[in-house]
Amino acid sequence: MGEIAMDLRLVFTIPSAKLTINGLVVGLKEAAPEILETIMTTLLEAIEEQAVSRQIEKDPERYRKNGHQSKPRKFSCSMCDFSYRFAQVKDAKTGRSLTPLVKALAIPEQVRFLDEALEPGIGLCVHVSYRRAAAEVERIGGQTMSHSTIHRRLQEFAGSHAPFGDLKERPFVWLLVDGTQVHLQGEKGKDLGQAQMRWALASQGEGKAFEPVGFWIDTSWKRIRKDLSKRLDYARLRVLFSDGEAGIEENLLSRRMRHQRCMWHGKHDFPYILYTEGLKKPDQKPFVDQLKAIAAMSMSKTQLEELKPKDRAHVRQLAQQTEQGFEALLKALEPYPKAKTYIENLVKPVTTFLRWWLQHGEALPLTTNAIESHFSQVCNRVKRIGRRWSDRGLLNWLTVCFYKIFKPELWSLQWQNAPRKLVKIRLRSVEATYQWSAAIT
Numbered sequence: 338m339g340e341i342a343m344d345l346r347l348v349f350t351i352p353s354a355k356l357t358i359n360g361l362v363v364g365l366k367e368a369a370p371e372i373l374e375t376i377m378t379t380l381l382e383a384i385e386e387q388a389v390s391r392q393i394e395k396d397p398e399r400y401r402k403n404g405h406q407s408k409p410r411k412f413s414c415s416m417c418d419f420s421y422r423f424a425q426v427k428d429a430k431t432g433r434s435l436t437p438l439v440k441a442l443a444i445p446e447q448v449r450f451l452d453e454a455l456e457p458g459i460g461l462c463v464h465v466s467y468r469r470a471a472a473e474v475e476r477i478g479g480q481t482m483s484h485s486t487i488h489r490r491l492q493e494f495a496g497s498h499a500p501f502g503d504l505k506e507r508p509f510v511w512l513l514v515d516g517t518q519v520h521l522q523g524e525k526g527k528d529l530g531q532a533q534m535r536w537a538l539a540s541q542g543e544g545k546a547f548e549p550v551g552f553w554i555d556t557s558w559k560r561i562r563k564d565l566s567k568r569l570d571y572a573r574l575r576v577l578f579s580d581g582e583a584g585i586e587e588n589l590l591s592r593r594m595r596h597q598r599c600m601w602h603g604k605h606d607f608p609y610i611l612y613t614e615g616l617k618k619p620d621q622k623p624f625v626d627q628l629k630a631i632a633a634m635s636m637s638k639t640q641l642e643e644l645k646p647k648d649r650a651h652v653r654q655l656a657q658q659t660e661q662g663f664e665a666l667l668k669a670l671e672p673y674p675k676a677k678t679y680i681e682n683l684v685k686p687v688t689t690f691l692r693w694w695l696q697h698g699e700a701l702p703l704t705t706n707a708i709e710s711h712f713s714q715v716c717n718r719v720k721r722i723g724r725r726w727s728d729r730g731l732l733n734w735l736t737v738c739f740y741k742i743f744k745p746e747l748w749s750l751q752w753q754n755a756p757r758k759l760v761k762i763r764l765r766s767v768e769a770t771y772q773w774s775a776a777i778t
Contacts, residue, residue, distance in 0.1 A: 370417035388437035403427035458487040495733030509539035513578040522725040552735040554728040558588040598686040631662035
């Protein structure tokens with residue numbers, strides 16, 4: 338531990354008239370990069386002086402000063418751009434020239450933009466294109482970096498982070514899965530067509546938020562089950578939430594789990610099934626209205642959460658009315674086998690929440706839409722801005738989304754070399770005096 342005192346003398350030209358607080362702030366902001374560059378290079382010189390001395394002290398016969406590098410290296414950080422010529426030490430044993438400051442501060446080789454300078458651009462890529470992110474960083478912070486630099490460093494960032502890892506110690510009891518189609522491309526932009534982007538979220542139960550536990554591209558639900566079984570304590574899971582996509586129930590539902598179909602998807606997909614049976618919209622309406630009128634299908638999450646133990650008889654009555662309502666609908670759908678089969682498959686999983694409340698007194702989510710609100714912006718970015726992705730590039734981008742959107746409290750930690758705590762310099766004191774050197778007219 339040591340301290341360094343730095344004397345810094347600043348001379349500002351102050352207009353004698355029409356100066357406003359905004360003019361003062363803007364002028365200081367424009368001067369800040371030059372001020373910070375001076376502080377940065379001065380600190381580097383001071384730390385380098387000690388680093389060189391320590392290197393030589395190890396073996397004075399072997400090491401000796403050898404001037405500076407012929408060309409300065411250019412760097413960009415969030416505060417300013419700066420250049421620095423590193424002092425060299427000659428190793429008489431190997432004949433090599435060493436740069437003690439590079440080792441002392443773990444300065445990366447062949448890198449101009451320091452990691453923290455890329456944080457705004459990489460973070461913006463969650464919401465906008467790489468080109469727009471580069472433009473916004475330049476507009477707001479004055480740093481000029483190419484979109485390809487941001488893209489490359491985002492891939493490096495994601496490749497060095499595993500956002501999920503082993504979650505077996507987390508007491509998750511609810512599992513939600515969903516997916517959407519994305520357009521993939523291969524080497525040299527080769528069109529690979531549509532594939533499924535799928536994700537899973539888990540919750541510790543009523544009142545606990547859902548959080549991502551996995552992303553997959555073009556991966557079967559069977560393989561996803563294997564991945565989740567390695568990552569989670571799957572035997573602890575009790576309820577599976579989904580939109581009813583084929584393959585989910587068969588592969589993800591364990592013996593101890595119940596399946597809760599999303600009520601919104603259940604009602605939303607029904608008209609399409611009727612359409613495949615040849616029914617136009619006017620002819621679909623009686624059946625659609627009949628489905629919506631069923632007791633369970635017209636119940637809201639607020640109503641479910643407001644139920645008390647004294648309402649148990651009422652809930653049993655709702656369950657009975659729901660069963661009767663589905664029986665009547667199935668009878669009406671006799672002439673339409675596809676629609677009838679759809680409702681038969683829907684009945685049990687879409688009413689799980691009633692049986693669960695009667696047994697546990699807990700309110701299950703009735704729809705997955707609200708839970709997936711964050712994924713709406715993810716899907717919009719994937720389909721409307723990126724449009725075509727490589728599978729690896731999309732997974733890397735989703736890793737950044739995990740930290741930036743779903744776990745923002747971890748985002749800043751990742752830029753502090755978490756989990757290893759970042760060792761920082763700290764300002765102990767600051768003093769300032771002023772003196773008018775001349776009158777400005």
